[in-house]
């Protein structure tokens with residue numbers, strides 16, 4: 001089964017009939033993700049996450065959301081988790097659950113992130 005990771009949300013998605021015509025060019029898992037693309041804010045968020053990982057062994061994404069978005073952080077957890085998935089996929093950081101590196105980016109539940117050594 002061929003799998004790609006969405007350039008927006010970072011989730012894995014499989015090759016399907018609806019992608020058949022142009023699978024090589026497909027970057028997003030859904031039309032929602034294609035519309036959102038990667039806005040400047042998302043790129044800034046990725047940089048911020050990488051910066052925050054300096055000098056700590058691991059960190060909770062909610063802390064990043066809190067510091068990056070301020071009071072509206074609860075509503076912004078999904079963008080932070082999406083950025084974590086993209087960075088994990090790029091090999092910049094590692095997403096862990098219960099101190100183990102996740103085996104799929106379709107994880108559910110709380111995560112922590114750590115720098116890739």
Ligand SMILES: [Zn+2]
Pocket residue numbers: 006007008009010011028029030033
């Ligand atoms: Zn997506």
